[in-house]
Amino acid sequence: MSPPVQERGWSSLPADLLRDILSRLPWSSHPSFAATCKHWSTIVSLFYPAWITPVLLNAVDVGSTRIRYYSPYYHKIFEEDGDWSRYWEFSELIHPEPKVKASPMTNPVLHHGLLYMLRKDGRLAVYDDRQHDEGFKILDKPTDPGFKYDDYYLFESDEGDLMAVLVDRRGSPLYVVKLNEDVMEWEKVESLEGRALFTGTLTTMMVKTDVKWIQNKIIFPRLHHWPDVVHCDLVDREGEVAFVPKSTMVSQDGAVQDKSI
Template structure:
């Protein structure tokens, strides 16, 4: 059985692997960063599995449960999120399904609130805000518009956000990262791994910045692609929150479904 990597040590030979899955196929696998992994199938039988890592870094066997199926359609692409000890899944209509591991035989509960967002979107990404709140990034057809909503847990309603208070969100994959930044050109922006005319081979420099190692795209492969009267540099695509004009350049980008964001900071 091929191994799947959880964490990679770029400076050494140590890699952390996912525990082997023998019995079921999971559509989602989420890790709570505290030695616990949960696998979820939301398409077929709605199987749920849990696996624990011991103090020696060895994963135990998967414990499976097959609760009575709750009928729902998960929002496409969006990944489940651990939040306040529960697992949340965004549904296609904007509602939330919640799973409590202490009540695993009951399966998912569909909350009466929040209700739908009231408009059609193409992609959605559920994430936990760095202040401990649930957020969702909604991407419209052809990239316009992009909306961010935060869940008000007192009223259980989605509230639209007009600012990220200096943060940047990196999403568009099953990994979403939110970072506070002092770089003004990155503040209140959403970055997606949609790329302009990306080459088959990407040259990168291995650099040391502020005591951290990272791969940085080399300027030696800087290419430009012309779209209409505008020229764009080969790069990831970004959208500034509150931007009013239609992001036409989104049309000319290529989706990178196998991309993943990597956070090199220790905080």
């Protein structure tokens, strides 16, 4: 008499089949997949969702094929092998004698089709590519915003306003100011109205968020120690974008790290 056939449960599905199933699921469903059982959790590889908090373009050398992003949430730099031609168009027109040096604290900001840079004294320099030969022009207004500060970060808000974060020498944000374009003067912003402001790198951005712990806050990168660099691919799966390390080690106990789900 042949021995009875032992039924195989969901927890005994082959790893290759589980990986194929997982590859068809959105990133946000992976934690639930991993929680099914220990065997299933070992199939889920480490990834870093880009949708939890904004990821800022950190630094990259011109001509390099590697693009770097800094995430304030993970305090990590994600480095992706990329093709510059996908993101940039290079111009052969280079002004021989620029009149304004770029600020070491902030990138130029494109606002209403013009390129703006903020000077230490609160003045704005503006560049119009239709008048390329004239280079940057320093505007008569606005002038000093009236606050003492050491560093400054210029950015365009999510509502299209030209704004700046003013910071003291200890790295603490002092004020956020907005340009009143009707009178061309800086005005102090009293409330972020539920938004989160990410700054302290060459890119500054303001976003509306439902995450309560970052609402109405100015978030600086924790650069008291240099963040780890993660070599990864930037993967878009059904509208969810995540950084996937090129080589991931599966945890021996099948645990899923909180910040990777």
